[in-house]
Amino acid sequence: MELDDLIKQTSGWLKGTGPHSEIVISSRVRLARNIEKMIFSNWATDPQLEEALTIIEPAVKEIEEIKNGGLLLRIKDASNIDKQLMVERHLISRELISKKEGRAVAISSDETISIMINEEDHLRIQVLLPGFALEECWKNIESIDNRLEKKLNIAFSAKLGYLTACPTNTGTGMRASVMLHLPALVLTKQINRVVQAIIKLGLTVRGLFGEGTEATGNFFQISNQVSLGRSEHEIIDNIKRILNQVMEYEQNARKVLITKDKNNLEDQVWRAYGILKNAHIISSAETIELLSDVRLGFDLGLIKGLAREIINELFILTQPAHLQKLEAKTLTAHKRDVKRAQLIRERIK
Amino acid sequence: MELDDLIKQTSGWLKGTGPHSEIVISSRVRLARNIEKMIFSNWATDPQLEEALTIIEPAVKEIEEIKNGGLLLRIKDASNIDKQLMVERHLISRELISKKEGRAVAISSDETISIMINEEDHLRIQVLLPGFALEECWKNIESIDNRLEKKLNIAFSAKLGYLTACPTNTGTGMRASVMLHLPALVLTKQINRVVQAIIKLGLTVRGLFGEGTEATGNFFQISNQVSLGRSEHEIIDNIKRILNQVMEYEQNARKVLITKDKNNLEDQVWRAYGILKNAHIISSAETIELLSDVRLGFDLGLIKGLAREIINELFILTQPAHLQKLEAKTLTAHKRDVKRAQLIRERIK
Numbered sequence: 001m002e003l004d005d006l007i008k009q010t011s012g013w014l015k016g017t018g019p020h021s022e023i024v025i026s027s028r029v030r031l032a033r034n035i036e037k038m039i040f041s042n043w044a045t046d047p048q049l050e051e052a053l054t055i056i057e058p059a060v061k062e063i064e065e066i067k068n069g070g071l072l073l074r075i076k077d078a079s080n081i082d083k084q085l086m087v088e089r090h091l092i093s094r095e096l097i098s099k100k101e102g103r104a105v106a107i108s109s110d111e112t113i114s115i116m117i118n119e120e121d122h123l124r125i126q127v128l129l130p131g132f133a134l135e136e137c138w139k140n141i142e143s144i145d146n147r148l149e150k151k152l153n154i155a156f157s158a159k160l161g162y163l164t165a166c167p168t169n170t171g172t173g174m175r176a177s178v179m180l181h182l183p184a185l186v187l188t189k190q191i192n193r194v195v196q197a198i199i200k201l202g203l204t205v206r207g208l209f210g211e212g213t214e215a216t217g218n219f220f221q222i223s224n225q226v227s228l229g230r231s232e233h234e235i236i237d238n239i240k241r242i243l244n245q246v247m248e249y250e251q252n253a254r255k256v257l258i259t260k261d262k263n264n265l266e267d268q269v270w271r272a273y274g275i276l277k278n279a280h281i282i283s284s285a286e287t288i289e290l291l292s293d294v295r296l297g298f299d300l301g302l303i304k305g306l307a308r309e310i311i312n313e314l315f316i317l318t319q320p321a322h323l324q325k326l327e328a329k330t331l332t333a334h335k336r337d338v339k340r341a342q343l344i345r346e347r348i349k
Numbered sequence: 350m351e352l353d354d355l356i357k358q359t360s361g362w363l364k365g366t367g368p369h370s371e372i373v374i375s376s377r378v379r380l381a382r383n384i385e386k387m388i389f390s391n392w393a394t395d396p397q398l399e400e401a402l403t404i405i406e407p408a409v410k411e412i413e414e415i416k417n418g419g420l421l422l423r424i425k426d427a428s429n430i431d432k433q434l435m436v437e438r439h440l441i442s443r444e445l446i447s448k449k450e451g452r453a454v455a456i457s458s459d460e461t462i463s464i465m466i467n468e469e470d471h472l473r474i475q476v477l478l479p480g481f482a483l484e485e486c487w488k489n490i491e492s493i494d495n496r497l498e499k500k501l502n503i504a505f506s507a508k509l510g511y512l513t514a515c516p517t518n519t520g521t522g523m524r525a526s527v528m529l530h531l532p533a534l535v536l537t538k539q540i541n542r543v544v545q546a547i548i549k550l551g552l553t554v555r556g557l558f559g560e561g562t563e564a565t566g567n568f569f570q571i572s573n574q575v576s577l578g579r580s581e582h583e584i585i586d587n588i589k590r591i592l593n594q595v596m597e598y599e600q601n602a603r604k605v606l607i608t609k610d611k612n613n614l615e616d617q618v619w620r621a622y623g624i625l626k627n628a629h630i631i632s633s634a635e636t637i638e639l640l641s642d643v644r645l646g647f648d649l650g651l652i653k654g655l656a657r658e659i660i661n662e663l664f665i666l667t668q669p670a671h672l673q674k675l676e677a678k679t680l681t682a683h684k685r686d687v688k689r690a691q692l693i694r695e696r697i698k
Contacts, residue, residue, distance in 0.1 A: 263629055263630055263683075263687055264630065266629040267628055267629035267630040267631075267690070270627040270628065270629055271624055271627055271628050271629075273627055274623035274624050274625075274626055274627030274628070275620055275623050275624060276623075277623055277627075278619040278620055278622055278623030278626075279616055279619065279620050279623070280612055280615040280616035280619055280620075281612055281613065281616040282616075334612075338612055341616070
């Protein structure tokens with residue numbers, strides 16, 4: 001796979017399939033790992049980063065899912081648009097592209113696996129799948145982790161577990177998260193209460209692009225706060241238990257909306273559809289809000305004849321770097337708004 | 350014609366045809382006339398109103414355009430919805446339906462002629478035609494006026510001209526007006542300057558429903574202020590001269606928009622179209638604003654495949670009494686908003 005191929009395909013985790021995909025967009029597990037006796041990436045000099053790369057890259061390349069059609073590339077070799085594109089596809093973090101030297105990433109051909117090298121930790125392994133599939137994410141990532149540990153000396157303390165650059169990751173080095181679409185809880189104004197409850201139960205709630213981003217388009221990323229003192233299975237089970245409840249709340253709220261407020265709901269989702277289908281200038285923020293409404297309309301059976309995959313894909317394709325990649329040139333904000341509207345009109349025809 | 354037939358047809362003046370119909374919706378001339386030595390309607394007792402009706406009705410009935418397929422009815426015999434319906438179709442004034450006894454109206458089958466009896470004056474004759482057609486309005490109304498004067502003793506002073514209940518109408522008793530659609534002057538923020546200039550030149554500017562109504566949907570009704578001391582031809586020529594200039598300003602503003610701001614313009618008119626085509630709840634006010642945008646898009650060739658007659662008709666059909674007449678029952682405001690959205694979706698399919 002080449003970097004240019006990314007834009008031509010739908011990310012594996014965006015298929016709109018998978019368990020509970022009417023609420024759960026995707027599930028993700030990531031592991032933080034470091035090489036024994038090597039300085040953490042953020043404190044390393046350029047030669048030290050290079051040294052880490054030389055050790056890690058060959059091991060990563062040997063991973064079956066990377067070797068077979070995946071790609072491994074140095075961040076400094078990617079254009080600004082390509083870097084931003086990978087962030088928009090949730091393959092790498094903003095942090096990875098904030099520095100030039102000694103960073104790399106490996107991506108599997110279906111984009112469900114990505115391995116960042118020299119982000120905050122020497123290794124950040126991610127498995128991202130569609131729907132509510134934390135167990136499967138764990139199964140896949142555990143297998144990758146085992147294969148890497150056979151080739152690399154991973155820093156591990158019998159007392160603390162995996163050692164990481166930031167102590168909040170120490171222990172399992174794991175963060176498990178799910179991206180949820182909770183429009184009915186937002187519309188019925190129950191969302192704040194639900195978010196507060198989730199936080200009290202020890203989980204973290206974030207926006208569409210993780211740490212430091214706001215919840216736009218009624219998307220909420222929910223993940224474990226603590227990675228120390230609990231097993232990976234306990235962490236995943238805890239999230240699953242809480243998530244099952246959140247999904248039940250959202251389902252109930254959807255039922256209430258459709259029985260008690262159907263006219264308003266239909267009006268909102270169809271107006272969103274009508275605007276998306278006809279606008280000639282549209283911002284990224286408005287696009288996300290309207291797509292969120294259309295997705296709700298689709299999931300409630302109010303809007304038919306439109307695949308969820310198309311809606312999900314538009315969330316990604318309408319982002320700045322994707323638009324510029326499609327046009328193969330940099331575009332001003334205004335031109336992006338025009339191009340975005342055009343793309344949406346073509347896709348939801 | 351029966352009252353119930355009105356809803357089944359497009360008013361003659363709404364055809365969307367006629368000269369300059371891309372800017373001028375309709376032209377209207379009305380004459381105020383009173384019967385000699387009879388007390389003005391607003392000061393008359395019920396028996397006096399009845400007496401006036403007995404004198405006027407036979408003369409009105411004999412007018413060819415009323416006799417052949419038109420209708421003449423007493424206001425007290427009409428339901429509330431039917432009265433409101435006639436107001437919405439610009440056939441009668443709100444003032445006429447504000448009182449119960451002794452009022453009547455005659456309407457020609459194509460709705461271009463209406464004659465109110467015992468409104469503010471004993472007779473209010475109106476001719477309403479599509480497009481910029483003041484001369485034709487005058488020709489038609491002069492003919493009706495002549496025929497009525499042969500049968501009725503009309504109050505006329507050699508010094509003052511026609512005598513009327515309100516001195517502002519004395520003289521010719523004429524008001525000539527045109528309904529203009531000036532969206533480009535509004536969008537380019539030139540409208541206030543143009544309106545001020547029109548007022549300085551001695552004309553009056555009003556909203557969609559005449560006296561006391563605001564300009565919604567970028568519609569402006571422009572009429573003569575003075576009816577005394579000038580001949581009917583002078584009044585009409587004066588309006589025509591000023592209107593020709595206003596039309597030129599609007600045309601220029603449209604050209605500027607389409608050359609310098611096409612993206613924004615397309616966005617605005619297509620969004621309006623998209624909302625109208627998809628909304629499930631819509632207010633009367635929002636409907637007028639959006640239809641105004643769609644009409645502009647049609648007139649500028651941006652929106653195709655939609656007849657101007659359909660757009661024009663929706664302005665009328667989406668009004669409260671029309672919706673209730675179509676449903677054959679009274680509807681709450683919310684139900685009207687739902688029904689209105691449904692009607693629009695069906696019509697602009």
